Amino acid sequence: AQKVTQAQTEISVVEKEDVTLDCVYETRDTTYYLFWYKQPPSGELVFLIRRNSFDEQNEISGRYSWNFQKSTSSFNFTITASQVVDSAVYFCALKSGSARQLTFGSGTQLTVLP
Amino acid sequence: NAGVTQTPKFRILKIGQSMTLQCTQDMNHNYMYWYRQDPGMGLKLIYYSVGAGITDKGEVPNGYNVSRSTTEDFPLRLELAAPSQTSVYFCASSYSTSGVNEQFFGPGTRLTVL
Numbered sequence: 070a071q072k073v074t075q076a077q078t079e080i081s082v083v084e085k086e087d088v089t090l091d092c093v094y095e096t097r098d099t100t101y102y103l104f105w106y107k108q109p110p111s112g113e114l115v116f117l118i119r120r121n122s123f124d125e126q127n128e129i130s131g132r133y134s135w136n137f138q139k140s141t142s143s144f145n146f147t148i149t150a151s152q153v154v155d156s157a158v159y160f161c162a163l164k165s166g167s168a169r170q171l172t173f174g175s176g177t178q179l180t181v182l183p
Numbered sequence: 184n185a186g187v188t189q190t191p192k193f194r195i196l197k198i199g200q201s202m203t204l205q206c207t208q209d210m211n212h213n214y215m216y217w218y219r220q221d222p223g224m225g226l227k228l229i230y231y232s233v234g235a236g237i238t239d240k241g242e243v244p245n246g247y248n249v250s251r252s253t254t255e256d257f258p259l260r261l262e263l264a265a266p267s268q269t270s271v272y273f274c275a276s277s278y279s280t281s282g283v284n285e286q287f288f289g290p291g292t293r294l295t296v297l
Contacts, residue, residue, distance in 0.1 A: 115288075116286070160226070170231065170242065171286065174225050175224055176224075
């Protein structure tokens with residue numbers, strides 16, 4: 070069985086603040102893949118990143134960074150110097166090697182205030 | 184490339200009616216998926232397909248049917264619509280031999296059953 074927990078339902082920050090979105094996952098497989106998707110108010114889902122379980126290197130892409138820690142089964146997402154356009158629902162998702170499907174967390178609604 | 188397209192964008196059904204949600208992708212992806220997203224929740228997999236002629240149930244298949252006669256198209260059929268099927272439906276596709284690559288999502292269909 071696989072499970073993704075995003076304990077933060079809603080977060081509000083003021084523009085230019087840094088914000089971290091938490092993601093904790095559960096799986097019995099040693100091979101698995103983790104994803105982050107963004108869902109802006111327009112409703113579509115936008116792929117942000119994929120990591121596999123053998124690559125624990127942190128990733129930085131512009132203002133976005135991801136911290137993958139197998140020891141705590143976490144794959145947290147940080148936005149540096151947040152902007153109003155970052156306001157969206159962010160989903161963390163997991164695909165275990167033996168599973169056919171992605172399991173999504175319930176999402177974190179991020180609101181960035183001007 | 185248009186990516187993943189879905190029609191219609193919105194639909195209101197009466198209880199007991201049936202309808203087909205259309206999904207087409209032009210990326211030659213072998214994997215296709217149907218998800219539903221209930222308010223404040225993550226996505227749940229309804230059905231998926233690993234190629235033309237092959238479909239399989241996801242987490243919440245009851246009340247739905249699918250077919251995959253071509254690589255491009257993956258329609259979702261609702262028979263005897265019920266209020267519990269009020270949701271936003273997303274179609275997605277990916278190219279992979281094991282489904283681990285990122286999924287590309289369509290814009291969604293917002294369905295209301297009254």
